[in-house]
Amino acid sequence: MSTTVPAGYKWWSGGKSPFNVSYGKLMMWYFLMSDTFTFGALLISYATIRMSQNYWPDPNHVFNTFPGFGHTNLPLAFVSLMTFILIMSSVTMVLAVNAGHHMNRRGVEKWMAWTIVGGLAFLGCQAWEWTHLITGEHAVLINGKIQEISTTVKGNPWGPAVAGLMHEGHQVNTPGPIAFGGFFFGITGFHGFHVFSGVVINLIMLIKTRLGHFEQRGHYEMIEKAGLYWHFVDLVWVFVFLCFYLV
């Protein structure tokens, strides 16, 4: 998609929009910009707290499982799958937008459906990961006693290891920084909520496409606006992936 504008065209002389996009699309961009600052503030507060601690859990030890592989040590594997699912659903979304540009209703329906499938798959993965963290208990030395605790907003079993202390074949840790669970569940939860609302928006767009609303209107701009939101969700995941799993 490209725009051809004569050289030296005066956008600011009045009588027309200087942005050359519809009101709705411009406001979607401004909404996404403000949402960028919301996510930015959350991730930066996480980084600040992390910087203020002498110890922070290594993500490769916390996120090292894959459904169906039990306790096999597979760092980064499951989150790679989640990232791939989200990139793939971004591609199907942009193909839906492209089909809309060509007034290809069948194409829009097909690619929107695949985008929704991708979004649901991602949400399923996140549900599994949260369940795994909240229910998976680990031996931790608290006040001289070994206790089994899981990763929640109130407990963190991923502190430094107690040298030489084992419990039922597993290494015993001290409690990790309490902020870890709050930031992880808060930020991935807020992102997951965006994915969920994106899936709902995409579903509404699919229904409206099937009912022929956009064909009657003569353009599929609503698909473009829903697409902007969906790509933004993928964009945020790039940084959640970076801050929680990679560094």
Add this chain to the structure above:
Amino acid sequence: MEQHAAVASPEITFPHEPASSTKRVWKVFWILLIITMVELSFGFTIYFIHMNPNFNEHLVLAFKGTIVILSLAKAYYIVSVFMHLGDEIRNIIMTIVLPLLLFIWFIAAFLWDGHSWRNLKNEFNRDLPQQTQPQPEGQKPGALD
């Protein structure tokens, strides 16, 4: 049945010309996939570096910095091509991108603050409950006196 979409709104003076093929979309998909693979390989490299108890912290920091730059490249491709911001006119690109420059100050100031907070706690408040690991060697309480 190939037909062109109507102009969506009277605010659009110059309509966008729809892309004839999806070649560029797939190209960007491969770029994103390859960058992600490189990021993951760096993640594994850090994992293996951490296995050595006397690992080189600067090396880990260099890998992490490279991963951050690669993530910014991914963000550029998603916004520019998938969200079509690169195809819009300069006015709208600037109204979105310029406010984001605030992040430069935002990130620098807060990371600096977190770092200084850690130093202050290590120097003056050794026994605060939120501290989960002994302070590094060489820093004694009241060292600034």
